[in-house]
Amino acid sequence: MRRLELPDDAVELARFLIGKVLVRDHRSGRTSGRIVETEAYPVGDAAGHAFIGMTSANQSLFLAKGHAYVYFIYGSSYMCNVAAEPRGVGAGVLLRALEPLEGISLMQRRRGTRRLTELAKGPGRLASAMAIDRRCDGMDLCAAGALWLGRDERPRVRPSRSVRIGLTKEVGRLLRFYERGSSCVSGPRRLRG
């Protein structure tokens, strides 16, 4: 698959990434999945981790667009984001769900379930299924490496959008994108869910 050319801001990137493929090349094997759900955290968004300015924890959000920002939350889950702006500007897109494509048995072992629709439904499960952790933080997802973005063979449908999930700030903004009809999407599948 050839290198992806990413759009210029977080909202466009979140929309763009629906229907693309996330590939993980790990020593235990390759896993990949079609991205079916994302959320945008644009510049100036009080719900975004970049809002407080650059710190040791969020610095990868300020890398050039296409770099991974991976963080650990609730003592249990890793979240995988894609930086969305030029170097020095903090904004990103959270990857929330995948439809598994390659390495399904490996994902099943990592997740402890055989159900395809539950392997990567939700950001923490996505990271777990793909063996994404702190070591992936700062990787360039548009370069050759252990974690990268590619295209899917299948046609892309126009993403639906809704409010974002789990936030206490900036609650009303329609910055969640998802593939309508996919059973791998987490959470509500209607406009104001």
Place this chain on the structure above:
DNA sequence: AGTGCGATTGACT
């Protein structure tokens, strides 16, 4: 040095 809490999940009623 102590406190509060978060872009969640899995277990349970």
Place this chain on the structure above:
DNA sequence: GTCAATCGCACTA
């Protein structure tokens, strides 16, 4: 449907 576990980090002092 509800709810607690769990831990790294920002913030206060």
